[in-house]
Amino acid sequence: MKPESSLIIARQLTIVLVLITIISTSFSIVNAGERGVLMTFGEVQEKILGEGIHLIIPIVNTVQKLSVRVQKQEILSEAASKDLQKVSTNIALNWHIIPEETNAIFQQIGDENQVIQRIINPAIEEVLKSLMAKYTAEEIITKREEVKARIDDSLTQRLAGYHIAVDDTSLVQAEFSKVFSAAVEAKQVSQQEAKQAGYLALKAAQEAEAKVNLAKGEAEAHRLLRENLTPEILKKQAIEKWDGKLPLIIGKDTKEFFELDLKKIVKADKKGIETLSKDGGS
Numbered sequence: 001m002k003p004e005s006s007l008i009i010a011r012q013l014t015i016v017l018v019l020i021t022i023i024s025t026s027f028s029i030v031n032a033g034e035r036g037v038l039m040t041f042g043e044v045q046e047k048i049l050g051e052g053i054h055l056i057i058p059i060v061n062t063v064q065k066l067s068v069r070v071q072k073q074e075i076l077s078e079a080a081s082k083d084l085q086k087v088s089t090n091i092a093l094n095w096h097i098i099p100e101e102t103n104a105i106f107q108q109i110g111d112e113n114q115v116i117q118r119i120i121n122p123a124i125e126e127v128l129k130s131l132m133a134k135y136t137a138e139e140i141i142t143k144r145e146e147v148k149a150r151i152d153d154s155l156t157q158r159l160a161g162y163h164i165a166v167d168d169t170s171l172v173q174a175e176f177s178k179v180f181s182a183a184v185e186a187k188q189v190s191q192q193e194a195k196q197a198g199y200l201a202l203k204a205a206q207e208a209e210a211k212v213n214l215a216k217g218e219a220e221a222h223r224l225l226r227e228n229l230t231p232e233i234l235k236k237q238a239i240e241k242w243d244g245k246l247p248l249i250i251g252k253d254t255k256e257f258f259e260l261d262l263k264k265i266v267k268a269d270k271k272g273i274e275t276l277s278k279d280g281g282s
Contacts, residue, residue: 028054033069035102044107068099070167073120079129085137088175089128094167101163119162127154137176
């Protein structure tokens with residue numbers, strides 16, 4: 001192969017490579033959940049590139065892509081409560097870059113790592129220290145939802161100025177010194193025991209009152225029974241309960257039972273006999 005031919009081939013290959021490079025750098029692909037910051041000679045432009053393929057001018061334009069998806073940042077912080085108790089707090093923050101302000105956050109702060117290190121973490125630390133100082137250690141436990149809500153509001157207001165939206169905050173854990181934790185546990189046990197004692201006392205009082213009312217009711221029932229029971233009623237009840245058998249031994253106590261109206265019994269017997277006689281004669 002002649003040197004001239006080799007030189008021509010080399011030039012052609014170079015041109016092809018240059019063209020491929022130019023073509024490949026003429027497009028920028030922004031993936032789902034991202035936004036592209038368009039820069040012209042390093043200067044951030046107002047236009048924000050959404051998801052998809054975008055045509056750019058090689059060398060002149062560059063694109064910096066940032067995620068606008070929800071991200072989670074968890075941090076462990078130590079603070080002091082209003083009553084000067086040491087509080088170790090673990091908080092999780094769900095946040096995302098506001099899509100329409102991606103160019104501003106990149107221009108003012110930088111990429112996502114810089115946002116976390118320079119904005120997110122310091123904001124969490126400062127908000128926690130400020131809010132924990134407004135509550136006693138016991139209130140941090142008993143008013144957990146209120147504390148969480150105030151943390152959420154404070155971070156939302158603080159980070160909005162940095163083009164960051166807060167989706168949610170979670171007060172994962174709040175730990176205190178062993179001495180304080182033991183004191184809280186002892187207090188809770190004492191309160192539970194007091195409640196149990198009060199319940200037992202109330203139950204005993206109610207049971208005693210119920211017994212008194214029952215006794216009063218029985219006494220009143222007996223009184224009314226004594227007033228309403230006449231000799232005739234007693235005899236009637238005795239007859240209704242009699243099984244028709246005579247006792248083997250009749251003493252003084254059973255005498256009244258047999259003092260019945262014998263005339264009526266005899267009359268009833270005679271009437272029965274006469275009826276049978278008439279039936280037989282016919």
